[in-house]
Amino acid sequence: MAEPRKLRGRFSVGNIPAFLLIIVFSCIIFIAMGLFPQMYTKLYISSCLSNPVLIFLNLLPIFLFMLFFYGLTAHLPFSVLLTSVVFLSMGLINNYKILFRNDPFVVSDLSLGRELIGILGDFDSSLLLASIIGIIILLILFFLVLFFFRAAKLSWWKRVIICLLCILTMAGIYPAMYTKTDIYDSLPVWGSIYSKSDQYSSKGWVYSFIYEIKKLTVDPPDGYDIKDYENRDESNVSASAYDQSVKPHVIMIMSEAFTDLSENENFDFTGYRDPLKNYKSIAKEAVVSGHLAVDVFGGGTATTEFEVLSAIDIDAFDSSTSPYDLIRKDFYCLPGIMNDLGYDTVAIHPGDGWFYNRDNVYDYMGFGQFLSIGDGIDENSEMKGSYISEAVTYDYINEVLLPYLENSDTPLFEFCVTIQNHGGYSMKYGEYPAGFNSKVDFEYWDENQLSNYFCGVIDADEELGDFIDSLKDSDEPVVVVYWGDHYPSFKNVYAAIGYGYQSEESGYTDMDMFYTPFFIWQNDAAAEITPLADNAASLGLGHDELFNASFLGSTLLELLGFDDMSAFMSFANEVREEIPVKIARGYVDGEGNVTETLSADLAVIDEEYVKWSYYMMFDR
Numbered sequence: 001m002a003e004p005r006k007l008r009g010r011f012s013v014g015n016i017p018a019f020l021l022i023i024v025f026s027c028i029i030f031i032a033m034g035l036f037p038q039m040y041t042k043l044y045i046s047s048c049l050s051n052p053v054l055i056f057l058n059l060l061p062i063f064l065f066m067l068f069f070y071g072l073t074a075h076l077p078f079s080v081l082l083t084s085v086v087f088l089s090m091g092l093i094n095n096y097k098i099l100f101r102n103d104p105f106v107v108s109d110l111s112l113g114r115e116l117i118g119i120l121g122d123f124d125s126s127l128l129l130a131s132i133i134g135i136i137i138l139l140i141l142f143f144l145v146l147f148f149f150r151a152a153k154l155s156w157w158k159r160v161i162i163c164l165l166c167i168l169t170m171a172g173i174y175p176a177m178y179t180k181t182d183i184y185d186s187l188p189v190w191g192s193i194y195s196k197s198d199q200y201s202s203k204g205w206v207y208s209f210i211y212e213i214k215k216l217t218v219d220p221p222d223g224y225d226i227k228d229y230e231n232r233d234e235s236n237v238s239a240s241a242y243d244q245s246v247k248p249h250v251i252m253i254m255s256e257a258f259t260d261l262s263e264n265e266n267f268d269f270t271g272y273r274d275p276l277k278n279y280k281s282i283a284k285e286a287v288v289s290g291h292l293a294v295d296v297f298g299g300g301t302a303t304t305e306f307e308v309l310s311a312i313d314i315d316a317f318d319s320s321t322s323p324y325d326l327i328r329k330d331f332y333c334l335p336g337i338m339n340d341l342g343y344d345t346v347a348i349h350p351g352d353g354w355f356y357n358r359d360n361v362y363d364y365m366g367f368g369q370f371l372s373i374g375d376g377i378d379e380n381s382e383m384k385g386s387y388i389s390e391a392v393t394y395d396y397i398n399e400v401l402l403p404y405l406e407n408s409d410t411p412l413f414e415f416c417v418t419i420q421n422h423g424g425y426s427m428k429y430g431e432y433p434a435g436f437n438s439k440v441d442f443e444y445w446d447e448n449q450l451s452n453y454f455c456g457v458i459d460a461d462e463e464l465g466d467f468i469d470s471l472k473d474s475d476e477p478v479v480v481v482y483w484g485d486h487y488p489s490f491k492n493v494y495a496a497i498g499y500g501y502q503s504e505e506s507g508y509t510d511m512d513m514f515y516t517p518f519f520i521w522q523n524d525a526a527a528e529i530t531p532l533a534d535n536a537a538s539l540g541l542g543h544d545e546l547f548n549a550s551f552l553g554s555t556l557l558e559l560l561g562f563d564d565m566s567a568f569m570s571f572a573n574e575v576r577e578e579i580p581v582k583i584a585r586g587y588v589d590g591e592g593n594v595t596e597t598l599s600a601d602l603a604v605i606d607e608e609y610v611k612w613s614y615y616m617m618f619d620r
Helices: 017-032 041-050 054-072 077-101 107-111 113-122 123-149 155-178 182-186 196-203 204-218 225-230 277-285 302-312 334-340 355-365 390-409 445-471 491-497 511-516 524-529 530-540 549-560 567-578 600-619
Strands: 249-255 289-291 344-348 369-373 412-417 478-484 515-522 545-548 581-583 586-588
Touching: 017 041, 017 054, 041 054, 041 196, 041 511, 054 077, 054 113, 054 155, 123 524, 123 545, 155 225, 182 344, 196 204, 204 277, 225 369, 249 390, 249 445, 249 549, 277 369, 277 445, 277 515, 289 478, 289 549, 289 567, 289 581, 302 334, 302 355, 302 412, 302 549, 334 344, 334 355, 334 581, 344 390, 344 581, 355 369, 369 491, 390 412, 445 478, 445 491, 445 530, 478 524, 478 530, 478 549, 511 515, 515 530, 515 549, 549 567, 567 600
Parallel strands: 249 412, 249 478, 289 545, 344 369, 344 412
Antiparallel strands: 289 515, 478 515, 581 586
């Protein structure tokens, strides 16, 4: 009896048809990705039709990738499927990252696998389920392709030639076209040229993604001379000039996704707990309060904390990577300055120390101790919403602080990054009741995300209130600095309430979504020995301030009377007075004017700030 025909490896494609099909499938993938950007599809297509170079720059990498793997495997279906998975998946990630975080997909995101999971968590559960189903389907397709199709007959030396040609072609074209700023800037942008999201959506994510690779390394600014800043990088005063008795304990707390979104006119908390009840009361009592302009939205916590500690605006480097990826040696900033002043320095983060490379970076910055999960913080601590709770976080803050309040002549500088209210927010705390009134009829999942988000803000606000109350009557002087790192990513919610994005008719602007609340507070014991209030009055700082996160640390030093310890920090405070806000969405000058470009005089100041920032970051 004849054996049944085996189906395995039955089908194959010849080499010439394979080459033609590679061209066809590359074009199909290119067209499919052009349909992703929901706000810019028609405009992107128009750009490609009027600027054929965009078609070439976005299509060529797809073609070379597919051809390379065909040369490597001689297996057309496998090469097509692999290319489709890689480019369509990354295109979707870029699309949703723009939609939900107003920030495109860049090379450094590839190193943040857990952050990517966090982004997916910001979406509703149906999208996460669809992603899982999609992965399963792709695995099945890979199995079927490998089972039913066999590799073409292609000698090994031809395969080597194909692979080498692909590598050499990209190696030659990359520096000639993909790294050229003049080419990139010459292509049209639908929206603001200062928005990376608009750049990606207008020019194609493939071309823009590859263009951003060069930003993994940072070149010195034009006209930069290290000697100019070596001569200026001298403290104006010795640390010994400051009496130890005039140094209060300083506690800095950056609260995960802490914003005053609840103050939007579309929310009414009558009959419910105001999420910012304690914060508002403390901010009124504070020496200085208001809003910080941050450079990130929906994520990128490390960027905000870096700017606060360093007085450096990350935009100065035009880099697509996390600032903590750029720190590879001792880095003089606020913790080091406090060390020089005689402070013990402790950092706390109830998350994994390796994330954002904090384990190493905090040491480079001058922190003497870092408490993280498994290294000072019990990984079995109480969790709330998948992360260590605010209550436990403040327990650790107090565990470090209390010995200094009770029996220590050494001042403490304590820096904490909370984590409980990290996204995603869908069902984060379960079927949490709305807890607010609104004239907006939200979809179920949008209301659920808002309810869970405000629940986390309330937890943060309650712990903050208890913490401040515990310090009010202390005989030990304590200064507390508190702020939020970024807005949560609620694209549908913001569209529904007319807040940010396309909302100019409602009185809000894109920049509003980059302003987070902050305060600098002191207890009575600190007021007796520190010049905070007098210095704030002399500087004209009060309760409605707005300036970059990069000026918060330097402002604190100035209020304490310690800013002469760092010539760069002193200069940052001068910049704050002239250009208080500089973010990707625009500027605010010292007169409160909002603009997309700086005047010639302010541009000179900003250029000096960029050069000195480069020195502090890389050459000091």
